[in-house]
Amino acid sequence: MKAPDEPAGPMRAIRGRRPGALLLGLAGLFLLPGPGAARLAESDLARVALAPAPGARVPMALALTDAAAGPTTLGAALGGRASLLLPLDYTCENVCDPMLAMSAAALQASGLVPGRDVGFVLVGLDPRDGVEAARHLLRAQSVDSARALVGDAQGIAQLTEALGYRYAVDGETGRIAHPAAAVLLTPDGSVARILSPLALNGRDLRLALIEAGEGRGSTLGDRLTLLCYGYDAVRGVYTPLVNRILSLMAAATVIALGLGILLLHRRSIRGSGA
Template sequence: MGGPAWARLSQSELARVAAAPVPGAQAPLDLRVTDALTGQATTLGQVLAGHPALLLPVDYTCGNVCDPMVSMSADALAATGLAPGDSTLVLVGIDPRDDAAAARRMLADTLGERAASVRPRALIVSDEALARLTGALGYNAVYDPGTDSFAHPAAALLLTGDGRVARVLSPLALTGRDLRFALTEAGEGRVGDLADRLALLCYGYDAARGVYTPLVRRILTVAGLVTILAIGVLILGLTRLARTRAG
């Protein structure tokens, strides 16, 4: 594959990708949404139900790191020790072509039986509702028609019960302890520092250089190391078994 086949989005286009809510940013609680699990129309305010939530904008058919983001967010939320009703993992689809079935498939593939304990909410929104929500949250994604994918922040927005943005978190670096602390603050209505721009992207290739982004490269590196370690353990086990049988 040549460089032009890799370089889809320009550096200026990627620079527009951001999760940078302004101080006082608040999600519109009257936003009309559809619950992908029940098919019922509701509002974002009814989904939050006055409790803090980890809002995760995702592409339900993403081929990059949306699945790990959902899985790690669910694991961190479960590790907080908080009751499911005390906080909520809320997914919002950013691809207007994805339907409720795509959202359900993502949850089944990434969480499986864990979904029963975390009780995530997967939402489908219209183009207009999505634009309103992302505009209020300072969240911007860019569509790449060349790869039929979205370059979007690998970000989770922690909301207070009344919809204010308390923090912007990386779902790929969450721990149960840190998330519990952040949720406790959000439950008390406290808002953290929103000045930092989250730089990690969910996008398979660096469009400017035609290589994997640092985030995806790190994930692939870890996966490769785990594979090598597993092979080494297998070889060691087979060697010991052969020696045992020979003896």
């Protein structure tokens, strides 16, 4: 995996707002270059989006096949951890390749270990792609930290419906126009955030995963950072919460002054006793 850190970009939070505005249909234009793009009508491409409903949760019991370990369920693949779920077309070489590579690089930069601290799970969108297609993509991008899953048409439909993940398939070429997006899940499979895998950096991904995991795998520095920073849904990065930082600094100043006064008072008592 390549070294980080790419500049942070437009992640989109879904907490506290209706996610219908999370329209990522432009990704489909990149996935169908040249003549392939013309075969899908604008109305088809306009429906390409990722818009989870409030409280959306993935089907944890969904039966899938792990390209490395065989039959499994989505819940088993997530492993009870905050996870980065990346829906992909395993045979797409336009956007899916860099999506996987950049996500893996951001995870590496985060310092969190997939399979131990967090989950990193890929799910194929095309039921015609089997485990060999998934393995080929992992080898091509030199990624060994992700669990690549494949499923049948019914299972993929169940997952994408639960996520509000809408894509379009060109009936002539078989190409798929889909959102260039990753889904951040809590340990119970609930959708926490929608992220742009093409604009991730290690720090922001680490903070997002720690938030989704309710502090699991965090250090004291992470907790202090989350205390002083908040997720900016417009810019897609964690930015300083100025009022909170000023309050903490003021409190620290008061404590320091109090300790100083106490120390001087003790010294004066010792001096008068002498």
